[in-house]
Amino acid sequence: MTTLFVHNAFLPEGWTKNIRLQWDAKGDIQSIENDVSVRPGEPQATYVLPGMCNLHSHAFQRAMAGMTEIAGDSKDSFWTWRDLMYRYALHISPKQMQAIAAQLYAECLRHGYTAVCEFHYLHRDPAGKMYANPVEMAQRLIAAASQSGIGITMLPVLYSYADFNATPLREDQRRFTTNVDEILLMVQALEASRSHQVEVGVAPHSLRAASIDQIRELQQAMPAGRPVHIHIAEQIKEVEACLAASGRRPVELLLASGFVDQRWCLVHATHLTPGEVAGIANSGAVAGICPTTEANLGDGFFDLPDYIAAGGRFGIGSDSHVSHSVVEELRWLEYGQRLRLQGRNIAGNAQQKKVGDFLWQSALQGGAQASGRRLGKLAPGYRADLVVLDDTHPNLAGLPSGDVLNTWIFAGNDTLVRDVYVGGKQVVSNGRHCQQAQIESAYINCMRELRTL
Known part of the structure; x- marks a missing residue:
């Protein structure tokens, strides 16, 4: 057993003073002792929170960040950005995928994420043929998660x-193409990868890219309790196309299917009617909100206050990956609503x-619900995924615990994460990732190759 004495811990009931966390060799919290004193020589920390799950990631897009901010000859939009992303995606090799993902995951860890849900659709080789190992790219992402130490929910x-x-796929979408049988074979092939650190779910890309009948077949064939994620109602054009094709809006159409429940994460859900807001909340699904990407792509604003009032669940x-900061996502989730x-x-x-x-x-x-893993709480039976804040930083030094989160999220831009533990293993120390030099070197070499294209 490993212990950590915590002067101020963010427990499910709120900030609590003088507790002792104890976890086992598998990285699961075994006990929390309250109102205790530090033992001689015992490791201790001033402010400790559960690590955050990053519930929506396309890891390969980390390598594109900053490269699409050039105005075109006509109005730029999500759809013009998507065309550029497709061209970029056609070139990434399995080795490059692992290097990019490891860099991203290490950055996420240094900023307070301890888990990620990887929405993975770059399945095939650049010619559009399936690799000899159909889960080659997925396994590279899992390897990157292992290298960095982050927990992962893989979503083929x-x-x-x-x-x-x-509508048939375009030629520049050839690396993405899959049917239900192929996805189920991938899930089966990844079964051996499941562990305390790895879960495997599934993700119909969107109602544009998968039919309701396909989604029903896929969900019914999945093992019980596995997470299901989908992009939905991100753009007005998507809503209008769905109405033209089905007579219903995307969220309305999906909810009418009757199979949305707590396993589901509806990513973006930007353009909703009041009935759809209430419908997602009542289903028990999670709304997956990605404020920096939604801002970067000009998507719009999620209807947060009405969703909260309806008892809806959300994560970030x-x-x-135009940002990999927990603070920036949460700050702009709130600031977007203030502007709106x-x-x-x-x-x-x-x-x-x-x-x-x-x-x-x-x-x-x-985020924990969307991951399908035992995350998000400092409590027995949950993963020992811990974020230790830097109590020596001027913003936090001597601060009452009740003011820590408001100060961290809304004051300044310094990274206040000092140490990070995932499954009880320390992966960030004094703000630096334990494999940072090796991971950065591989990423730099990868980007040299990609920038010559």
Whole structure:
């Protein structure tokens, strides 16, 4: 058993003083002792929180960050960005995928994420043929997670069509193409990878790329309890196309299928009617909100206050990885609502009026649910995924614990994460990842190769 004495710990019931965390060799918390004193020589920390799950990631897009911010000859949009992303995706090799993902995951760890849900659709080789090992690319991502130390939920993506009405895939989408049988074979092939650190779910890409019948077949064939993620209602054009094809909006159509429940994560869900907001909340699904990507791509704003009022569950993701900071996602989740509504202190309820505490606790719970893993709580039976903040930083030095999250999220831009443990293993020390030099070297070499294309 390993112990850590914590002066201020963010437990499910809120900040608690003078506790002792104890976890086993597998990285599961075994006990929490309250109102204790530090033992001679015992490791200790001032402020400790459960690590956050990044519930939506396309790891390969980390290598594109900053490369698409050039105006075109016509109006730029998500759709023009997507064309550039497709061209980029055609060139990435398995080795490069691992190097990019390891860099991303190490960065995420240094900023407070301890788990990731990888929405993985780069399945085939550049010619569009399946690799001899059909899960070659997925295993590279799992290897990158192992190298960095982050926990991962692998989500092989069902991607069969280019648009509604079973429109055939475009030539530049050839690396993504899969049918239900191929995805189920991938899930089976990845079964041996499942562990305390790895879960395997599935992800129909969107209602554009997978039909309701396919999604039903896929979900029914999946092992019980596995997570299911989907992009939905991200763009107005998508909503209009869905209405034209089916007579229903995307969320309305999906909810009408009757199979959305707590296993599901509806990513983005940007453009909703009041009925759809209530419908997602009532289903028990998680809304996967990715504020920096949604801002970068011009998606729009999620209807957060009405969703909170309806009891909806949400988490955050970094998606295209223009940012890998927990703080930036949560800050802009709140700031986007303030700009939209021209008000302040939007995220909260009668039980928790501190915006930072509400955002952190809510995103912890939503991210853990979306991951399908025992995450998001400092409690027995959960993973020992810990974020230790730097109590010597001027923003936090001597600060009462009740003010820590509001200060961390809403004051300044310094990284206040000092140490990070995943499954009880320390992977970040004094702000530096334990494999940072090796991971950065491989990433730099990878980017040299990609930038010559």
